[in-house]
Amino acid sequence: MPDDSITYILLNSCIINNFVLSAFLGICPFLGVSGRFETASRMGLAVTFVMIVSSLCAYALNLVLVSMEMEFLRLICYIAVIASSVQLVEMVLKRYSPALFRALGIFLPLITTNCAILGLVLFQTFKGYNLVQCLAYAIGAGAGFTLALAIMSGLREQLALHDVPSMARGAGLTLMVAGILSLAFMGFAGLGN
Amino acid sequence: MTATGMSESIWPVYTRGLWRENPVFVMQLGMCPTLAVSNSVINSLSMGLATLAVLVASSALVSLMRNVIPKQVRIATYIVIIATFVTVVDYALQAISLDIHKALGAFIQLIVVNCIILGRAEAFASKNSVVRAITDAAGMGLGFTFALICLGAVRELLGNGSLLGFDVFGPQFEPWAIMILPPGGFFVLGAWLLVFAWFKERSARTAARKEPSHAG
Amino acid sequence: MSEQAQSNPLVRRPVAENAAAETRKMILTLSSVAALSGMLIVGVYQYTLPYIEANREAMIEKAVFTVVPGGVQKRAYGFSDGAVIPDPASAGFGERFYAVYGEDRSFLGTALEASAQGYQDTIRILYGYSPEKACVVGMTVLESKETPGLGDKIDLDPVFKANFKALDAAFDSASGKLVHEVTVTGHGKKINPWEIDAISGATISSKAVGAMINRSLQTNLPRLLPHVDALKENTP
Numbered sequence: 199m200p201d202d203s204i205t206y207i208l209l210n211s212c213i214i215n216n217f218v219l220s221a222f223l224g225i226c227p228f229l230g231v232s233g234r235f236e237t238a239s240r241m242g243l244a245v246t247f248v249m250i251v252s253s254l255c256a257y258a259l260n261l262v263l264v265s266m267e268m269e270f271l272r273l274i275c276y277i278a279v280i281a282s283s284v285q286l287v288e289m290v291l292k293r294y295s296p297a298l299f300r301a302l303g304i305f306l307p308l309i310t311t312n313c314a315i316l317g318l319v320l321f322q323t324f325k326g327y328n329l330v331q332c333l334a335y336a337i338g339a340g341a342g343f344t345l346a347l348a349i350m351s352g353l354r355e356q357l358a359l360h361d362v363p364s365m366a367r368g369a370g371l372t373l374m375v376a377g378i379l380s381l382a383f384m385g386f387a388g389l390g391n
Numbered sequence: 392m393t394a395t396g397m398s399e400s401i402w403p404v405y406t407r408g409l410w411r412e413n414p415v416f417v418m419q420l421g422m423c424p425t426l427a428v429s430n431s432v433i434n435s436l437s438m439g440l441a442t443l444a445v446l447v448a449s450s451a452l453v454s455l456m457r458n459v460i461p462k463q464v465r466i467a468t469y470i471v472i473i474a475t476f477v478t479v480v481d482y483a484l485q486a487i488s489l490d491i492h493k494a495l496g497a498f499i500q501l502i503v504v505n506c507i508i509l510g511r512a513e514a515f516a517s518k519n520s521v522v523r524a525i526t527d528a529a530g531m532g533l534g535f536t537f538a539l540i541c542l543g544a545v546r547e548l549l550g551n552g553s554l555l556g557f558d559v560f561g562p563q564f565e566p567w568a569i570m571i572l573p574p575g576g577f578f579v580l581g582a583w584l585l586v587f588a589w590f591k592e593r594s595a596r597t598a599a600r601k602e603p604s605h606a607g
Numbered sequence: 608m609s610e611q612a613q614s615n616p617l618v619r620r621p622v623a624e625n626a627a628a629e630t631r632k633m634i635l636t637l638s639s640v641a642a643l644s645g646m647l648i649v650g651v652y653q654y655t656l657p658y659i660e661a662n663r664e665a666m667i668e669k670a671v672f673t674v675v676p677g678g679v680q681k682r683a684y685g686f687s688d689g690a691v692i693p694d695p696a697s698a699g700f701g702e703r704f705y706a707v708y709g710e711d712r713s714f715l716g717t718a719l720e721a722s723a724q725g726y727q728d729t730i731r732i733l734y735g736y737s738p739e740k741a742c743v744v745g746m747t748v749l750e751s752k753e754t755p756g757l758g759d760k761i762d763l764d765p766v767f768k769a770n771f772k773a774l775d776a777a778f779d780s781a782s783g784k785l786v787h788e789v790t791v792t793g794h795g796k797k798i799n800p801w802e803i804d805a806i807s808g809a810t811i812s813s814k815a816v817g818a819m820i821n822r823s824l825q826t827n828l829p830r831l832l833p834h835v836d837a838l839k840e841n842t843p
Contacts, residue, residue: 201724215728220573222427226506229422270652273481273500274474274644281470313423313504320497326699365592369419370584377577384574387754388726388811456640461633468640475644479651486658489666550755568756 204334207327211338214389217314218346219380224314228347229372231305233358238351239344240298241305244287246340248309249318251283253336256319257329276319284310314343349379401526408530414507415538415580416587421507424498425539426576432555435543437491439536441484441499445476446508446532447525450516452476454524457517469512470503477502507531538583545579546570671705671718674735674745678707678715682843686827691834693841700731701823704831706838707735714839716744719827723819726811728752730761734771734820736828738835743774743789743820751812758812767806767813774820775800778828785824791817 200206217223224245231241256279263269288306291299299306309315318339322332353375362371414420421442428438449472453460460468481499484492492499502508511531516524547553550570552560569575672678685695685703695703705718716737722729730753735745748762760767777786787801791814794807805813 201722201729206724210728222423222573222576223501225422225426226420229419270478270482270648271645273478273503274471274648277470277474277503281467311504311506311509313501316501316504317497320500324497365588366585368584368588370581370588373577373581373584377574377581380574380577381569384572460636461629463629464633464637468637471637471640471644475647478648482651482655482659485662486655489659489662566756568754571755 208338212342223317232350238347242344405530408534429542430571431547435539443532450528453516675707680708721819721823725815741777746771789821
């Protein structure tokens with residue numbers, strides 16, 4: 199499979215190089231919001247949405263920056279784009295889906311400092327993707343993020359029912375479980391060949 | 392700021408970040424770069440120092456401007472300040488060594504969204520004098536570097552059989568490649584956190600055992 | 608607002624005027640911070656640019672002289688509509704190459720870029736091609752995320768790299784194809800000079816390297832070979 203085909207980009211960003219489990223992006227929400235399946239899947243959806251919006255905006259912005267030869271302002275512009283798309287998503291949700299808006303609550307503004315989003319727009323720039331590829335990349339990355347969060351929350355819901363030593367309750371055990379998950383995801387490498 | 396706070400010595404402000412409120416081991420902030428670049432000591436050290444530089448510079452500037460930044464746009468202002476210093480560090484690192492810059496990849500630019508920096512700007516630098524802000528930032532930055540090196544040392548030693556690039560175990564040693572791969576990052580950080588939790592629990596237990604004897 | 612007015616009786620400005628003043632202050636602060644940061648970034652960018660370019664140059668030079676042994680001087684070219692243009696301003700990866708010259712300014716060969724999907728992610732390499740010998744003469748990995756201890760041997764294993772010291776890449780201009788396609792064989796099964804001996808345990812990574820060289824040769828040789836004489840004369 200050629201490495202710039204849409205299918206491969208989707209597979210790669212979602213499973214082979216999963217943003218959370220193999221690129222270590224978005225660990226904070228992964229550890230913080232994966233306690234319950236419901237919140238985890240909602241967080242995943244919100245992140246996916248912001249990813250798509252900011253990926254497309256960042257693509258357009260990068261074209262402008264490159265044509266003006268002002269690449270050194272890229273980082274500041276990207277972070278501004280992300281902050282405004284989070285704001286945009288917030289407003290749209292508030293207007294059209296107040297229920298989802300309330301459900302996401304505090305997670306929405308926190309997405310601004312989620313490194314998965316900035317990572318996504320930086321990587322798509324490094325890889326030189328075109329508009330369609332960027333869209334595929336954002337959808338794949340969002341799906342991968344949601345997948346990782348959903349699996350993790352399922353595991354943690356089960357873990358909560360078990361008797362573990364008191365010192366292992368908390369981030370230490372969560373990280374160990376994440377390590378095993380990451381190990382499992384390594385098995386997907388080579389899928390594109 | 393209370394009167395006792397003003398007269399408080401600067402030393403605890405510094406050591407707090409290093410140990411008691413270590414950003415990684417205790418507060419569990421900035422996990423993404425911690426896991427991603429800690430596959431060798433040299434990468435950990437460079438990432439730690441880059442973060443330290445951004446943290447100190449942005450804390451100093453935020454503290455300097457703390458009386459002129461309007462409350463409503465403070466977060467936006469902090470982010471602009473942080474992004475500026477990250478860009479500066481990014482270019483400086485490229486000028487110093489492209490190899491290290493390549494090894495750290497996008498994670499240098501991702502310092503912008505490291506919650507430690509925004510957290511310190513909001514929670515400390517915006518309310519304290521420049522000297523105290525810089526001290527706090529230096530403590531936190533060194534604490535972060537320390538945590539990264541703790542991880543990097545274990546991962547490089549087991550995953551590559553070397554430390555700082557020098558061979559430690561000799562040619563007979565079969566490296567545990569998994570340690571420098573992503574799962575190794577999760578395992579080693581998880582193990583460190585378990586060790587810390589064990590220490591905390593043990594000291595809490597000793598304290599609890601001592602308590603009644605003091606009372607009696 | 609009302610709380611503030613209650614706690615401080617001196618503050619009794621009309622709400623509208625107060626809000627306007629606040630907005631002004633907000634815009635003023637934000638724009639001055641933005642201007643300051645812009646100036647700082649531009650200053651640092653200007654100052655570090657020569658160092659960064661020198662570093663990049665050194666990195667490319669090292670790679671180029673590794674893949675074309677004996678090289679001491681190089682010149683960058685870009686492919687453009689059947690022609691080759693020296694010192695291309697912006698050419699994408701794989702669309703540029705380096706002509707390499709030896710101590711006595713003699714033309715030694717070219718260094719070309721190639722990339723393909725590896726086991727974990729995209730692998731990018733630089734390889735040397737000598738039109739004189741009709742051979743690939745060297746290979747180095749520019750970028751890869753292959754598994755440490757297995758896939759990363761494509762750059763570390765001297766036995767694997769020996770495959771590329773004289774890899775037959777004879778080109779038949781009549782048919783516009785390689786005489787023998789570059790192929791990757793199982794570990795220890797290499798017989799012919801156009802075959803690459805795969806690393807045991809890293810077959811996918813080895814095959815990726817073989818495939819990208821084969822593809823790159825097939826696309827680049829037809830547009831490179833007609834200009835070899837020009838490259839020989841244009842010594843730096």
